[in-house]
Amino acid sequence: MTDYPPNKRGFLLKGAIVELKEGGLIGFTPSFHVFQYNPQVLNTTLGLSAYGDTLNARQAGARQKAEEAVYYFGGQAMAAQPDDPTLSFSLDIVIDAIDDLNESHPIGITVGIADRLAGLELLAYPNDTLVEQALSAVGDAIGDALGFRSTVDVPLQSIQLFVFGPGKVLPIRLTAMSIEEQAFHPNLLYPIRAKVSLAMQVLRPSDLRMYPETSLVRQIANGCYIFTREQKSALSTLGGAYRAVEGVIDIVGDIF
Incomplete structure (x- = not known):
């Protein structure tokens, strides 16, 4: 299976889901789930915010300036896009053990792709595995000794980052x-090929307020969201200006 026409390959950037968990030596513990093959289709859905969203946000204290986008119609307050739109993705990824079997890889020969599937499935579980708990305990002990352990003591739900090239680095929740x-597998019946369908919701800055401001995971997730959003703005501005000038030149060329 190819991710791109063979004559155009070379350096191939893989999509991934990166999970960030609070705690550990550096304040968070990352785990990487790189796609074996990039999906051929990525579906994006945007949902516009409405007045009800503004009320909920105001009640939760998540939007301090929600009133700025409110106007009145028929004696009732309405909101004209008070928040960033909701954004969701859906995609299918294919996983197989062909390469592992051809290269006699010990894990692939024994369990096929069961280890890869287990890693993805664990993204849906709220608690750390025994191995992760042990690693986190070691990291916290070292952090205590060195004096820079994470200030977040209450366990928080991890945040996943959907990384699909430099244009999409976004905090998400599956x-x-x-x-x-x-x-x-002919003998042990472990899967050796599978299609995994994923649906994910992007976490906006207002959605990240459930995490304390001191949370390093929140700061990273918020920074990734802003980076991707501002990149859209830059691409739209630069690309739109260039294409407008190019269109004018084409028109002038046709006339003369």
Whole structure:
């Protein structure tokens, strides 16, 4: 399976989901789930904020300036896009053990792709595994000894980052995962090929307020969101100006 036409390959950037968990030696513990093959289709859905969203945000204290976008119609307050739109993605990724089997990789020969699927499935679980708890305890002990342990004592739900090239580095929460196992190990029946369908909701800065301001995970997630949003603004401004000038030149060329 190829991710790109063979004559255009070379350096191939892989999409991934990076999970950030509070705690550990540096204030958070990352885990990487790199796509074996990039998806061929990525569906994006935007939902515009409405008046009800403004009320909920105001009640929760998440939007201090919600009133700025409010006007009145028929004696009732209405909101004209008071917040960033909700953003969600859905995609299918394919995982197989062909390369591992051809190269006699010990893990691939033994369990096929069961280890890869287990890593993805654990993204949906709220608690750390025993191994992660042990690593986190070691990291906290070292951090205490050196005096820079994370100030967040209450366990918080991890945040995942959806990384799909430099244009999409966004904090997300998985909302659905469907796994279709398509082929199996002849003896042990571990899956050797599967299609995984993922649905994810992007976490906006207002959604990240559930984490304390001192949370390093929140700061990283918020920075990634702003980086991606401002990149859209820059691309729209620069690309729009260039294409407008190019269009004028084409028109002038046709006339003369």
